[in-house]
Amino acid sequence: MSLPKTLAEDVSRNLVMVARLIDEDPEQAYAYSRIALRLASRVAAVREAAGFAAYATQKYSEALAEFRAAKRMTGSVELWPVMADCERGLGRPERAMAMAGEPEVQKLDKAGQVEMRLVAAGARRDMGQLDAAIVTLQSSELASNAVHPWTARLRYAYADALLAAGREDEAREWFGKALEADKDGSTDASDRLAEMDGVEFVDALDEDEGDDEAAIDTDVASEPAATAKGGNGDDDDEERPSEA
Numbered sequence: 001m002s003l004p005k006t007l008a009e010d011v012s013r014n015l016v017m018v019a020r021l022i023d024e025d026p027e028q029a030y031a032y033s034r035i036a037l038r039l040a041s042r043v044a045a046v047r048e049a050a051g052f053a054a055y056a057t058q059k060y061s062e063a064l065a066e067f068r069a070a071k072r073m074t075g076s077v078e079l080w081p082v083m084a085d086c087e088r089g090l091g092r093p094e095r096a097m098a099m100a101g102e103p104e105v106q107k108l109d110k111a112g113q114v115e116m117r118l119v120a121a122g123a124r125r126d127m128g129q130l131d132a133a134i135v136t137l138q139s140s141e142l143a144s145n146a147v148h149p150w151t152a153r154l155r156y157a158y159a160d161a162l163l164a165a166g167r168e169d170e171a172r173e174w175f176g177k178a179l180e181a182d183k184d185g186s187t188d189a190s191d192r193l194a195e196m197d198g199v200e201f202v203d204a205l206d207e208d209e210g211d212d213e214a215a216i217d218t219d220v221a222s223e224p225a226a227t228a229k230g231g232n233g234d235d236d237d238e239e240r241p242s243e244a
Contacts, residue, residue, distance in 0.1 A: 003040055011040045018049045026056035044073035055082065060089035077104040081115035088119065093126035114141055114150045118157055125161065134161045152182035156189055163196075172196055 003011060014036035021029035033046075033053035040046045051066030064086040067079045080099065087095040099105075100120040108116060117136060124133035137158045141151075159174035172193065179189040 003043070007039060011036050011043070011046060014039070015046065015049050018053055022053060022056050026053065029053045030057045030059075042073075044070045047073065048079065051079070051082075055086065055089075058089065060086045064090070077107045078112060080104045080108060081112055081119050084116065084119045085122070088123055088126060093123035096120065096123040097127075110141070111148070111150055114154055117141075118154065121157060121161065125164070130161065130165050134158070134165060137161060147181045147183075152178050152187050152189070155181060156187040159189070159192070163192075168196065 002008075014032045017032040018029045018036065021032065030053040033050040036046045037050045047066045047070040051063045051070060054060075054063035054066060064083060067083045067086065071077070071079055071083070080102075084096040084099040087093070087099065096119055100116055100123070105113065105116050117139060121133040121136040124130070124136055137154065141148075142154055142158055144151075155174050155178035159171045159178055162168075162174060163171035175189045175193045175196070178187055179193065182189055
């Protein structure tokens with residue numbers, strides 16, 4: 001659907017702000033998405049952006065409605081995994097599992113199928129089926145040594161499921177593999193490994209600030225009392241305000 005030039009520019013500006021803010025300030029991104037939605041609710045890209053903004057702020061019912069609208073407009077199944085994850089967010093993991101078995105999944109590209117597998121494993125865990133979640137994640141994509149944009153997250157999810165099942169040695173191995181594939185820091189695999197090994201990180205900046213504060217306290221304590229108060233040491237000679 002085409003929009004008049006001025007309106008299209010207004011919508012575009014709001015969508016740019018949604019994309020820019022959705023990670024660092026999701027509430028503000030959501031506010032921009034609502035403006036775009038009021039301006040152009042019949043544009044699929046607007047409905048999709050509104051869906052992701054609602055999803056980022058955990059408004060899962062609203063997100064699901066927007067994703068469904070975008071899917072109807074485009075006929076694409078690309079949003080199927082995130083729609084299933086909205087069902088999880090709404091406390092309906094059984095619906096997410098049902099979606100994992102629908103024909104739409106076969107129409108997804110490889111990245112979409114991996115996302116669907118992650119959602120299905122999460123749904124299994126939601127239902128207390130931890131062993132089934134582990135099996136769900138076991139796949140040719142997990143076994144492959146090739147690194148793709150989704151590899152780190154898949155390995156991380158597998159490691160996390162193994163750890164929840166008490167299989168710590170295997171979990172440590174897979175957190176390590178996740179870290180190897182995590183080039184952009186999409187997971188906290190390094191922190192999880194450190195936690196398992198009992199390593200505690202100290203923020204060097206905070207430590208330096210603490211040392212500086214301690215030094216200041218020491219300097220103040222070593223000064224004469226009058227100097228520390230900002231006086232000149234001759235309190236008896238100071239002219240004092242007269243009391244009424």
